[in-house]
Amino acid sequence: MNPLDIGELIRERFPSEVKAVHEFRGQVSVIIKKEKIKDIMRFLKESPELDFDFLEDLCGVDYLGRKDVRFEVVYHLFSMRHRHMIRIKAEVPEDDCKIDTVTDLWKGANWHERECFDLFGIVFTGHPDLRRILLPEDWEGHPLRKDYPLKSDLGELEWKGFKEVLEVAEKNKIYEMKGT
Amino acid sequence: MEEELRQLETRELTINMGPQHPATHGVLRLVLDLDGERVVRCTPHVGYLHRGTEKLAESKTYLSALPLTDRLDYISSMANNVGYCVAVERLFGIEPPERAKFIRTMMFEMTRISSHIIWIGTHALDIGAMTVFLYSFREREWLLDLFEMVCGARLTVSYPRIGGVRNDVTQEFLDSLYKFTEEFPRRIEEYETLIDQNRIWLKRTKGIGVLSAEEAINWGLTGPMIRGSGVPYDVRKFAPYDAYDKVDFEVPTGKNGDVYDRYRVRMEEMRQSNRIIRQCIEKLPKGPIMAPDAPKFTLPPKDNILRNMEAMIHHFVLVTKGPLSAPEGEIYSAVEVPKGELGFYFVSDGTGRPYRMRLRSPSFVHASVLPRLCEGHLIADVIANIGTIDIVLGECDR
Secondary structure, eight states: OOHHHHHHHHHHHSTTTEEEEEEETTEEEEEEESTTHHHHHHHHHHSTTTOOOEEEEEEEEEOTTTSSSOEEEEEEEEOTTTOOEEEEEEEEOGGGOEEEOOTTTOTTHHHHHHHHHHHHOOEEETOTTOOOSSSOTTOOSOTTSTTSOSSOOOGGGSOHHHHHHHHHHHHGGGGSOOOO | OHHHHHHSOOOOEEEEEOSSOGGGSSSOEEEEEEETTEEEEEEEEOOTTOOOHHHHHHTSOTTTTHHHHHTTSTTSHHHHHHHHHHHHHHHHTOOOOHHHHHHHHHHHHHHHHHHHHHHHHHHHHHHTOOHHHHHHHHHHHHHHHHHHHHHSOSSSOOOEETTEESSOOOHHHHHHHHHHHHHHHHHHHHHHHHHTTOHHHHHHHTTSSOOOHHHHHHTTOOTHHHHTTTOOOOHHHHSOOTTTTTSOOOOOOOSSOSHHHHHHHHHHHHHHHHHHHHHHHHHOOOSOSBOTTGGGTSOOOHHHHHHOHHHHHHHHHHHHTOOTTOOEEEEEEEEEETTEEEEEEEEEESSSSOSEEEEEOHHHHHHHTHHHHHTTSBHHHHHHHHHHHTOOHHHHHO
16 A cells, blocks of 8 residues: 555544655654554554564664654564555653553564663553663663763763773772783 | 372472573574473573663664674574665665675575574474484585685675675685576475475474464564464565565565474575575676675775875764764664575664664564463473574574
């Protein structure tokens, strides 16, 4: 099916949820509100003419100061049978940083959602095991947010694990070869 | 006596496999809860190699972010480079010339072979067939020498460029590669004679780590993992990039979705890659290796910069600001790297740096399926399962 038609189909079915449909280089993004994300995703997965059985990717984007709603959770869906693709973008405001999980529809969403939580701090309600995945458990902050510094000069506030490594390295200096 | 035995307490034992375990192919850590030799729960821990590639790319121009992709899947860096370039080209709307497309396709398939060679060597080594490793690395050496011949690097190549490739291939390179393609099918047979009829190999791989087609799709698996379960999903066929629509090849699939079928799929893939390389050499068209609008995306040659003012301005702008013609928009572009589907999702805000670069790495998704494969099976099968998903942690942790 033509991707723009898919966008229109979603708009027809959920008129109050769809905020905009964009096209760029043949790829269509549908921007939606986050409240009914599960219903929309279930509709996309289970209606036979769409049949989006494959969740290619799930990630977050931070639009700090560029859009009214700060975060977007982006889903890339693909249909094995019909071979069409669509991008769903759900808006997640900063003061209510939560969205429903889709792990019960696609099991592959599990780690993607954990990663999104880890790097953006977006909470996926109903997720079976929402822990940090790439960063250590006691890490503070969410690095892919735009207000998180690329280089930090934290000093005392530096992550505990890194400080330990530095201490060990300092101690081991006594074993270093002295120049002759 | 029996009464006594019955009163003995049984409890689960938790062991740590990794992060420094040779069979985990990197720094993967699995926490296994065992009941005797049976795995009750398997919890993978990843992230030991996290370098923040996505965050780093946001501060780099489109040109200087290319070497970051080398360090993702470091045994198939050429494939990552091509994937990155294809994604940026689609974002900017550039069309590389035919010759560059064929060269890239050729390099891509060389990478696939060299990656699968490492996989068969280490996978067999883990399961106990050591000899394969010694044979397979002989061919990998040949391919790495070829990479060195064309771009000077063996592992972190950074050879493709946005809009083409860095330099043209020589006749010497093509001759050596052609000789390789003549030789290689016999070498694949050599590996197969070592393990194909081997009873231990068959026992350790058949019926282990079974995934049905529906499950494989639901888990979002790609590459040989999904094809082993009988789904012919291949980005090269579904959404062709570079010269894949101009070469003839088949997509091998398995039936049972077990470790053995995925082994067969990858072996067959090597043969198909060999075919593609051969066709690329035979069909290689003459012409430029850079798109005509490439000065906007590629640094001009050094002697030009020193003599020509225009070239120097181009150089200055490209290094400090990046390509200025970036459109506002977003694009998801995928390529079929040896491990599966590598996707790049770019959000561009019209400046020379990507606003957001998301990497959909196949190893990350494949590592997430490990608990499903391992739970309920023996601890020895965990090793076979880690081998069959063929993960590289550099790509998984990004």
